[in-house]
Amino acid sequence: MKNKSPKVAVVGAGPMGLAVAYELTLKGYKPEIFEADNRLGGMAASFNFDGLEIERYYHFHCLNDHAFFDLLDEIGLKKELKWKKTKMGFFYQNKLYKWGSLNSVLFFNKASIFIRIRYLLHALRCLTIKDYSYLDKISAVDWLKNWLGLKGYYILWEKLFEYKFYNFSSTISAAWIWSRIKRLGKSRKYLVENLGYLKNGSLELINKLEKIIIKNGGVIHLSNPVLCINPIKNGGAIIKSVNKTDIYDSVVTTIPIPLLTKIFIASGIDKDVIKNYEKTISIACACVILKTSKKITDNFWTNINDNRYSIPGIVEMSNLRELDSYITYVPFYMPEDHPNYLKSNANLINEAWDCIKKINPNLEDKDLISSCCNRYRYAQPVIGKEYKKTLPSKEPFKRLFTVDTTFYYPEDRGISESVGFGRDLVRKNF
Ligand SMILES: Cc1cc2nc3c(=O)[nH]c(=O)nc-3n(C[C@H](O)[C@H](O)[C@H](O)COP(=O)(O)OP(=O)(O)OC[C@H]3O[C@@H](n4cnc5c(N)ncnc54)[C@H](O)[C@@H]3O)c2cc1C
Known part of the structure; x- marks a missing residue:
């Protein structure tokens, strides 16, 4: 066990911040966690909806969410993870079609048989790509148009991009969409989609992590947004939050980079550093x-x-x-x-x-x-082409780590990825 005296602050208590804090406590640290919201969980937080405690945003898990399974196993929640064979649909020209299975695609008569076959071949190809470096350099839209043809793209993909990314649609990297298709494609048993969920939702994970962190000496400050972060030359930073100002030997921020950029600007951080953060959309x-x-x-x-x-x-x-x-x-x-x-x-x-x-x-x-x-x-x-090159440094100042969901590119944001990435960061740097 390491010396317990170094003070560590974790900014943000979504799955990543909580995983960072949890891992720190395993190493003997007693981290202080700052969370702006009045509850833990970030995007995976829950609320009371008409008497039902559910997530503010839908969550499911895939068969290859290994970092998530490892954590559940460790904290005694594996038995709460359930699996279900799920179905997909496609609403097109005022009609609901079956979708997502081999047969449903083959019988989808609104697209030509060539489009249907090309669609299936593309889905199959996504499962076999190992080196995604060439996808990193091309746009998702161009890649899909190449595979499916223009008509196939317009029927099957266009709206999914348009109503997610609007004017950014054409900038999205092919590597990003590939990793999403692959994640779902690999969540199949005998070709049938199998998705997972925690019996009582993500709240179960969040509550358990909170309990362990507090039991191990960690401190959680809710409704306490960090306002300023001033790096210290020899390492760490002064953190000013709504209710507290203190000095920390190490700081890990897990809040979305655009929010951190605002905090850096308010803190008077050098413009040359800030310009690397401003690229994240x-x-x-x-x-x-x-x-x-x-x-x-x-x-x-x-x-x-x-x-x-x-x-x-x-x-x-x-x-x-x-x-x-x-x-x-x-x-x-x-x-x-x-x-x-x-x-x-x-x-x-x-x-x-x-x-x-x-x-x-x-x-x-x-x-x-x-x-x-x-x-x-x-x-x-918004994950653009050659995205890694646009990411700011993970440690722009000594012992001040600035990470968020974009740092595990090409994987899309996900609970498994956030907890895996957060734990790994602590293992390698503390
Ligand atoms: C609609 C939707 C659907 C999703 N579906 C799935 C899914 O099916 N499966 C899946 O695995 N994932 C899904 N996700 C993604 C998943 O929720 C995220 O990847 C994960 O929660 C990210 O965790 P995080 O801790 O990295 O970031 P966040 O959850 O964004 O946590 C960041 C935290 O920082 C806090 N914060 C912000 N500013 C400050 C400040 N100044 N001071 C202190 N704290 C601050 C925020 O309040 C927040 O709690 C979905 C997300 C959304 C939005």
């Missing part, structure tokens, strides 16, 4: 949640290609997790300065419900029991 998410008296479809995930709605898909959580009610997430992704982001929650809920009634015309307004909308400003980083 992130898309916001306004996520509608609906509780209904009837199922919408049998699918967990339904992709949508419909010009009437700026919705890339819906996620029926109650077709994955065993819940007492029918719960559906409808994400609206968009850049913060897009007019859609100014729409009120009520407006977005109306659009979501209207779209869902088109998917399942048997639904009537009386079937909508309750609704809400949560927003996360920095929800999806």
